[in-house]
Amino acid sequence: MTAFAPCERVVVGSLDDQHVDRVVRRLPAQSTVVVDAQTLPDVLVHIDDELTVAKDLTGSPVSIGSTNQVRGWIRRLSPAAWDHGAVIGSRRAAELAAQLACLGLILRDPMIEWLTPIDTQLSSENKMLQARAARAAQIPSPTAIIGGSPEYLESRLGLQAVVKPLGPGNYEEAGTQHVVYTQAVTTNSLSRLCTLNPPFLTQKLVHAERHLRIVTVAERTWGAALPANGLPLDWRSSDAGHSSFVPYDLTPGEVDSAQRIARQLGVRYSAQDWLYTVDGEATFIDLNPGGQWLFLPAKVAEEITVELAEWLGAST
DSSP states (O other): OOOOEEOOEEEESOTTSHHHHHHHTTSOSTTEEEEOTTTHHHHEEEEOSSOEEEEOTTSOEEEESSSSOEEEEESOSSOTTTTTTOOTTSHHHHHHHHHHHHHHHHHTOTTEEESSOHHHHHHHTOHHHHHHHHHHTTOOOOOEEESOOHHHHHHHHOSEEEEEESSOSEEEETTEEEEOOOEEEEGGGGGGSOTBTTBEEEEEOOOEEEEEEEEEETTEEEEEEEEOTTSOSSGGGSTGGGTOOEEOOOOHHHHHHHHHHHHHHTOSEEEEEEEEETTSOEEEEEEETTOOOTTSOHHHHHHHHHHHHHHHTTTO
């Protein structure tokens, strides 16, 4: 059998993604494989019953998991628009599913130590599982409900509630991209909505004094704050919200809470959304196991980038 140089790190994502690009710039091109479902046909050499051979960033074939332990980080399985327009049950949909199945062989290679394993990453995206994890970790978080009558929702959530999608928060329709932002509604108005088809998550409305974005990479934690005054309920719907975060020194208790919810869900990278209520309590809202960080203050964003690269073995 042909002997190949060993791969030392795998990044799942696209080099067109600024987050992937920033991390990969700090890694040696040799022995680093960057791949996702879209680029798999160009990067993969072959997979057999012993090992996987792929091209590193120099274009040279390297073996994954044959003689050494590999580290891996999953940013995104495919670009956002990769499967747009594919009709369920069509030939194109079958082709895309086959590419994802092939990528899954790399994602589940036992010789790769993932920052967060794929199955854990996928399950941890579920907002109800996040709410249950917060309760199990005894971390303050708004009451969360799927379904329920307006009377039940009012008894648990009060007169107002927050509604957010349980599944993807964006979709394409008639060639236009749409984002489904978190919205505040009165609980009695939910009688005119069906929150089970498709399922939506309803949460108790919590009034924020400021928002926190907390990022964890393994055992390290960073924070940034955004004053809530003048911003909509979902700060992502405001352009100003993406450029107004400032560095924030987390308290030891906040660091501990962020790490506890990450451990409860099994994720070693997380972009978490918290808020300070008008009563001064830090409250966990949700997290993204592959979320963005480059919109945070430059020093914070750079430290996160460096930590990810160093975890992958930038110094080797």
